[in-house]
Amino acid sequence: MDLVALVEATPTGRQLWLRGAGRSLYPLLRSGDSVRVLRCEAEGLARGDVALMKVRRQLVAHVVVSTQPLVTAPLLGGKKDPEGLPLGRITALRRGSLLLPLPRVSRPTLFLGQRLLAGLWSRPKARAVFRRLRDFTVSGWSRPLRKRWLGELEVRLLRAEDLDALLVFAGERLLVPSPFLRQQLLGRWTREAGSMGAAVGAFDKKGRLCGFAYLDDYRQEGLQLEGLWVRSLVVAPRARRMGVAFQIITCLMDEARRQGADRIFADIDDDNFASLRTFRRAGFRGSSTELTLQVNSEWSASGGIKPLVVMECELN
Ligand SMILES: CC(C)(COP(=O)(O)OP(=O)(O)OC[C@H]1O[C@@H](n2cnc3c(N)ncnc32)[C@H](O)[C@@H]1OP(=O)(O)O)[C@@H](O)C(=O)NCCC(=O)NCCS
Known part of the structure; x- marks a missing residue:
């Protein structure tokens, strides 16, 4: 997920809300959702955390897939970013009026979830099934x-x-x-x-x-x-x-x-x-x-x- 900094940034102590766009944490996060960030260094991150990274000139939210060295990846897998600079840990997400905390106990679930989804997503057949389902939902029957x-x-x-x-x-x-x-x-x-x-x-x-x-x-x-x-x-x-x-x-x-x-x-x-x-x-x-x-x-x-x-x- 690419994060649009300073669009909705309201610092509260060491925490910051950022509004996101992009697809790197899809389907966990969707365009327009916000994330709460707790600033920390690489040492404060563990496998399964959602990290806020600076990759080239962009801010992205990725799942931490390894810590030695620190490697992060989108939720559905794909390009890993071993050279990103860690800026913090995402501790909650907000969609409209819904607030979903991401406590440390959710790390194993997120880590395993990322591996499972990335494994599935790498198979062309699974992607084709997903696309067919998606096309079905935008067809004429769902228009009303x-x-x-x-x-x-x-x-x-x-x-x-x-x-x-x-x-x-x-x-x-x-x-x-x-x-x-x-x-x-x-x-x-x-x-x-x-x-x-x-x-x-x-x-x-x-x-x-x-x-x-x-x-x-x-x-x-x-x-x-x-x-x-x-x-x-x-x-x-x-x-x-x-x-x-x-x-x-x-x-x-x-x-x-x-x-x-x-x-x-x-x-x-x-x-x-x-x-x-x-x-x-x-x-x-x-x-x-x-x-x-x-x-x-x-x-x-x-x-x-x-x-x-x-x-x-x-x-x-
Ligand atoms: C192409 C796109 C912009 C069409 O948007 P849309 O709002 O659904 O288009 P409209 O409803 O105005 O009209 C779509 C026309 O294509 C037809 N159509 C829509 N989906 C179709 C499909 N999957 N296969 C064949 N025809 C299709 C519709 O029947 C309609 O034709 P009609 O006016 O003769 O009935 C949209 O599908 C899209 O964003 N696609 C992905 C990005 C893209 O391809 N952009 C175009 C770059 S040039």
Whole structure:
């Protein structure tokens, strides 16, 4: 779990509450939950503790899997971080009004739980079963229930005060670095008069972001492509198949039109049928072969693997 420091930090003596985003302690912790941290050195940590670590420039909460040397790992296994710097021990977590203490007696359970879950998660079959279950829960049958749970969704342009909600959503669902989002949201997307670009979010009745995309110049990300592109379109599974992506795209189209753009572009993995279908429904059509080749060559030079379909929509 990547922790967003200073968003909700209220020190009480040597303890600190931090709000988290990311998936390294999923399913124990989810995006938006908070953790209480007791500062300590490596010597104060034992196997099965949940440690707050500084890994490169990020704060993460991981389970301690060994102490000599200190090695920590996500709850579902995966990349271990032997070089992280320990900052403290997580002593409780909070989800909404629920407070769950993590006393020292819970260490053996957490340690064994981590080993069991990591073992299961490393098997492709177990992951496939989990994905099937997850897809089932976002299918049409659960839509009425999900609609009631989410309440009326509001799809609108993001404002500077939406930064916290965006960073929590980004930590869980986006691959875009937080500093980039912060800089763009507080600059180009909301403040700079005359600059192009915008970000749109879908908010549930509790004000949580459950869908997002932005429109910007690709050169902001180092790719030499002209025009404005729809980027990072993601809808949280709980809000899928309700037309949220369609509304986000049409809101970006309206804003691009208002800013004077005559067309906008999108690039989509060639096997992403849900996304291709949504863009087509919003009026996007395939771009020229020349542009498609250019995008794919820029994309593979920057490390992309899958072929991309390039689409564009004329705004008249
Ligand atoms: C792609 C994504 C954004 C769609 O969001 P959404 O809010 O569910 O989309 P909408 O409800 O507006 O429309 C989805 C369309 O795709 C169809 N669809 C949804 N899931 C589908 C699936 N698994 N297979 C095929 N079609 C699917 C829907 O029937 C709908 O088509 P219709 O409008 O003709 O009925 C969402 O699935 C997502 O976030 N996926 C992961 C991230 C991603 O792939 N982003 C796109 C990057 S370009």
